[in-house]
Amino acid sequence: MAMKMIRDVIRDTIDEEMARDDSVIMLGEDIVGGMGSPGGPEAIGGIWGTSGGLWAKYGSDRVIDTPISESAIIGAAAGASLTGKRAIAEIMFADFIGVCMDQIWNQVAKFRYMFGGKSKCPIVIRMPYGGGYNAAPQHSQSIHAMVTAMPGLKVVMPSTAADTKGLLAQAIREDDPVIFLEHKALYGVKGEVPDGDYLIPFGHARQVTQGDDITVLATGMMVGFAENAAAQLAQDGIGCDLIDLRTTSPLDEEAILDSVERTGRLLIVDELPPRCSFATDLSALVANKAFSSLRAPIEMVTGPHSPVPFARELESAYLPSPEKIVAAAVKAMSYRRG
Amino acid sequence: MQLSREALLQAYRQMKTIRVFEDRLHDEIALGEIAGFTHLYAGQEACAVGVCERLDAQDFIISTHRGHGHCIAKGCDVVGMMKEIYGSSEGLCKGKSGSMHIADVTKGMLGANGIVGAGAPIAVGAGITAKGTGNVSIAFSGDGACNQGTTFEAMNMAVVLKLPVIFVFENNHYSEHTGESYAVGAESMTTRAAAFGMKAIKADGIDFFSVYEAMRELIAYCKAGNGPASIELDCERFFGHFEGDPQRYRGKGELDRLREERDCLKLFRTKVTEAKLLEGAALDALDAEVTALIDRAVAESKAAARPTADHVLEDVYISY
Ligand SMILES: Cc1ncc(C[n+]2csc(CCOP(=O)(O)OP(=O)(O)O)c2C)c(N)n1
Numbered sequence: 001m002a003m004k005m006i007r008d009v010i011r012d013t014i015d016e017e018m019a020r021d022d023s024v025i026m027l028g029e030d031i032v033g034g035m036g037s038p039g040g041p042e043a044i045g046g047i048w049g050t051s052g053g054l055w056a057k058y059g060s061d062r063v064i065d066t067p068i069s070e071s072a073i074i075g076a077a078a079g080a081s082l083t084g085k086r087a088i089a090e091i092m093f094a095d096f097i098g099v100c101m102d103q104i105w106n107q108v109a110k111f112r113y114m115f116g117g118k119s120k121c122p123i124v125i126r127m128p129y130g131g132g133y134n135a136a137p138q139h140s141q142s143i144h145a146m147v148t149a150m151p152g153l154k155v156v157m158p159s160t161a162a163d164t165k166g167l168l169a170q171a172i173r174e175d176d177p178v179i180f181l182e183h184k185a186l187y188g189v190k191g192e193v194p195d196g197d198y199l200i201p202f203g204h205a206r207q208v209t210q211g212d213d214i215t216v217l218a219t220g221m222m223v224g225f226a227e228n229a230a231a232q233l234a235q236d237g238i239g240c241d242l243i244d245l246r247t248t249s250p251l252d253e254e255a256i257l258d259s260v261e262r263t264g265r266l267l268i269v270d271e272l273p274p275r276c277s278f279a280t281d282l283s284a285l286v287a288n289k290a291f292s293s294l295r296a297p298i299e300m301v302t303g304p305h306s307p308v309p310f311a312r313e314l315e316s317a318y319l320p321s322p323e324k325i326v327a328a329a330v331k332a333m334s335y336r337r338g
Numbered sequence: 339m340q341l342s343r344e345a346l347l348q349a350y351r352q353m354k355t356i357r358v359f360e361d362r363l364h365d366e367i368a369l370g371e372i373a374g375f376t377h378l379y380a381g382q383e384a385c386a387v388g389v390c391e392r393l394d395a396q397d398f399i400i401s402t403h404r405g406h407g408h409c410i411a412k413g414c415d416v417v418g419m420m421k422e423i424y425g426s427s428e429g430l431c432k433g434k435s436g437s438m439h440i441a442d443v444t445k446g447m448l449g450a451n452g453i454v455g456a457g458a459p460i461a462v463g464a465g466i467t468a469k470g471t472g473n474v475s476i477a478f479s480g481d482g483a484c485n486q487g488t489t490f491e492a493m494n495m496a497v498v499l500k501l502p503v504i505f506v507f508e509n510n511h512y513s514e515h516t517g518e519s520y521a522v523g524a525e526s527m528t529t530r531a532a533a534f535g536m537k538a539i540k541a542d543g544i545d546f547f548s549v550y551e552a553m554r555e556l557i558a559y560c561k562a563g564n565g566p567a568s569i570e571l572d573c574e575r576f577f578g579h580f581e582g583d584p585q586r587y588r589g590k591g592e593l594d595r596l597r598e599e600r601d602c603l604k605l606f607r608t609k610v611t612e613a614k615l616l617e618g619a620a621l622d623a624l625d626a627e628v629t630a631l632i633d634r635a636v637a638e639s640k641a642a643a644r645p646t647a648d649h650v651l652e653d654v655y656i657s658y
Contacts, residue, residue, distance in 0.1 A: 029514070036520025037512060038589030044515045067485035067521040068454050068513055096453065099488070134373035134425070136436040138452030274658060306654045309645075310436035311425030312373050317647035 001194055007187040009164045010050040010126075014088060017172045018058055024172060025062045025080060026051065027073055028090030028126075032065035041065075047092065048128060048187060070096050074103035074125065081123040082111065086172060094129035094143045094181065108177045109152030120175040124168075130221055130271055131308050131319050132185040140308035140315070142271040144219070145278040147179045148248040154178045154202055155249040159223035161191030163246060166200030173199070183220040203250035211239025214265040214329050217256065217282055219245050222269040222320060229325035238333055248278060256282065257290050264295035265332045269320050274302045296335035299328040341550075346616055349391050349546055351624050353383040353603055355416060356407045358632045360577070363406075363423065366636065367581045372423055376437045379407035381544075381576035384602035385508045386411035388541075388549025388571075389476060392557055398446045398464035398475040400457040404575075405450025408478055409440050412447040420635035426642035433645040434653070454513075455479070455486025458505065462492045465501030465566070474502045474560050482513020484527050493534040493566070502560035504553075505531060505568040508543060510575040515587040531568035543571030544602040547609065574600045 004012070018024045032055040033044025045052025055063040066073050070091055077087035091097060097104065104125065111121045131140040148155045154176055158164040164182075171178040208223060209230045218226040223244045230240035241259045245252060260266050266286050268279040279300040286298060301320045309315055341349070360380035366372055379386070382404075390399065390411035401408035409419055415430065422429030423437045430440055441449035448464060451457050461477030468475045483489055484507055496503040507527040511518045524530040531538035537559055541552040549571060556567040574596045578585045585593070610616040651657040 030516055033515045034517075034587040036517025037515060037587035038517075038592060039515075039585075039587035043587040047514065065516065065520070067516075067523075068482045069485050069487065071487050099453065099455070099486070133375075134436065135375055136438050136452060137434070138438065139375065304650055305656070305658045306651055307434075309434045309650055310374060310439075311427075311433035311645050313425070313647070314433060314645050314650050317650050 001192045003190050004161055004193045005188055005190050006161050006164050007049045009161050009193055010168060011052060013165050013168045015054060017169060023084060024086045026088040027064040027066050027077055029066055029068055029092050031090055032063060035065045070100035071103050074100040077123045078103060078108045078121060081121045082119055086122040088124045088126060091125060091127045093139050094127035095138050095141045097143055105150055109150045112176060113152060121177050122175050123177045124171045124180050126180045126182060128182045128184045130183040130185060131315055134310055134312055134315055136310040137307040144181055144248050145272050148278060156247050157181045157219040159220050159244050161193050163200060165193050166198045170199045170201060185221050202247040203252055205252035205255040206244040206246055208242040208244050209240050211241045213239045213263055214267055214332055215259040215263045216240045216242045216267045217245060218269040222271060225320055225322050226269050226325055228322040232326050233329055238329060260286050260290045261293045264293050267299040267328050267332060269301045269325055271303050273305045274300060275305055296332045299332045301325050301328045346610055349387055350606060350621060352387045352411055354625060354628045356383045356410050357603055358628050359406060362632050362636060364577060373425060374436045376581045377404040378577040379404050381574045382508055382510060383407055384546040384549055385543045385571045385573050388546045389506055389553055391550060392553040395446060396473045398448055398468060400448040400461045401450040401478050402457060402480060403438050403450060403452055405440055409447055413445050414442045414447055416631060417635045417638055420639045421642045424639040426639060427645035427649060428642040455483045455488040458489045458492035461503050462496050462501060465496060465503035468502050472561055474504055474557055476504050476506055478506050480513060481509040481518040481522060485521055493531060496566035497535045500565035503566040504556050504560060507570045508573050509570055510573050514579045527570040536565060537567040540570045543573030544600050544605055546606050
């Protein structure tokens with residue numbers, strides 16, 4: 001096992017998969033970084049530090065630096081994937097999905113179904129998402145509810161270095177389109193990573209902490225916040241059954257329902273606003289399939305119904321926090337039927 | 339150069355305000371005073387001011403992620419802008435927008451924009467409003483943005499609808515770290531714009547007079563009902579793509595050379611003093627005036643009210 005930062009895990013995993021399978025290609029803006037500039041190619045090596053060195057190793061036919069043209073990036077990845085390549089496309093910020101939504105929603109997500117199951121579309125669309133950088137309304141959003149709602153897409157949201165490796169390698173080997181969401185605030189986080197071939201099949205949640213009092217569901221950066229809250233709650237004798245869902249589609253319903261049946265309480269933590277959201281979807285699942293085990297109303301700690309604001313004070317008021325998670329768990333624990 | 343003394347002083351004041359604003363931001367950001375992403379405009383002042391000095395209050399502009407210069411040139415309140423960048427609730431957009439989204443619709447400034455290529459279609463809409471009124475709508479874009487489908491669609495629609503829209507391409511030769519020579523497949527932005535069927539010209543973007551003169555021609559052309567036009571401005575940016583960018587894509591000594599040889603403010607000063615249109619002392623006096631304004635903007639921003647949690651849901655049309 002090696003200790004690695006998540007950004008390095010991403011680069012190394014892509015490297016391993018490109019070495020293993022020469023049909024794997026990647027495309028995106030500035031993923032080489034410096035093309036056509038005096039500093040030369042790889043002067044930057046990817047603005048997120050997730051693709052440095054790959055161009056030097058695999059060349060321009062496999063590591064394709066593109067103009068600022070998101071629709072063409074996704075469309076090209078789709079066309080290449082339909083015709084024998086495995087394409088990894090990087091959209092620099094998840095917010096820019098707006099620019100290439102048709103290619104994702106009406107094209108990529110629908111090929112398999114529309115073509116009667118006769119096509120493969122092995123494409124991974126990597127998108128950094130999420131808040132915490134005061135990057136203002138158009139560079140801080142989470143988009144997982146939207147893409148999870150689209151039939152035909154698989155959606156991955158890793159929270160640890162090891163999961164990033166296993167899930168990304170799996171994503172690249174999938175024959176269906178995968179939206180791979182990387183939380184910007186996690187790139188610099190370090191963790192142990194298994195050596196060699198390491199795959200995590202989709203649809204299996206990870207148990208983070210075990211407890212009998214309340215089930216806590218989270219993904220991405222929210223897992224760390226919830227872990228922090230769980231440690232505080234443990235001191236007050238409240239045991240959290242914290243589950244990192246890892247993939248929102250497919251969803252590990254069994255892990256969620258088993259846990260809620262045991263704890264009788266549910267707390268969902270998510271960065272997105274509360275309406276028609278990932279949190280409401282999970283709530284509906286539990287209300288529908290585990291209603292009789294619930295001993296308190298389902299609690300949700302989410303962003304408010306607003307864009308993600310810029311100012312430090314506003315963004316921290318917007319984002320879930322360990323304190324808000326603790327308060328919501330305490331509320332659920334102190335609920336008494338009237 | 340048929341500009342009045344007053345007009346020359348005003349042009350210089352605007353360019354200098356942008357420069358001092360940006361230089362000061364560069365320092366403040368290094369001190370950790372300012373959060374988020376900031377893209378500085380320094381080096382490109384002659385573009386914003388050359389264009390906007392031709393406009394009046396009823397004309398529209400839409401900007402980019404590198405928007406401070408356009409905002410200042412269109413007459414946005416400099417103190418309000420600085421407060422916004424500091425994230426104060428007294429800022430032009432109440433601390434919600436930061437550097438990347440500053441707008442003041444009352445000044446015809448329809449927003450900086452965090453989405454590359456998003457501005458041009460919106461400028462087409464403003465062109466619909468402007469059509470027949472004698473006003474124009476300006477879409478500022480970079481050499482990177484000219485590769486977005488949105489920009490292509492906007493140019494075509496403006497031609498089809500014969501709108502008074504001017505597409506201003508500020509070609510600073512980089513989109514983030516990628517060179518224009520790699521990313522723009524056409525011979526130039528000008529030939530590309532011309533292919534859409536509009537009048538398309540080039541000007542020297544570090545020479546205020548070149549931009550200003552070219553804009554006279556284009557605005558007259560649009561106002562005569564000929565439809566849209568485009569102008570490509572050859573210019574330079576003096577800082578990184580964003581603050582904190584190590585700029586490894588630059589050539590050796592490139593920035594020093596640009597600051598020495600391609601500084602629009604130096605060029606302006608040399609031109610007007612050599613032609614005896616303005617004396618150095620008058621320009622120095624303006625420098626002092628502008629520096630005092632920016633000092634005040636920074637001081638007031640540091641002292642300004644901070645937003646609180648209950649501001650988050652303000653200005654969402656409905657909250658839950
Ligand atoms: C749709 C979209 N894609 C990518 C980005 C990231 N990005 C921000 S600025 C920029 C470069 C823009 O280059 P250019 O249009 O030449 O403007 P300049 O930065 O040179 O002023 C990129 C790629 C973005 N903000 N929006």
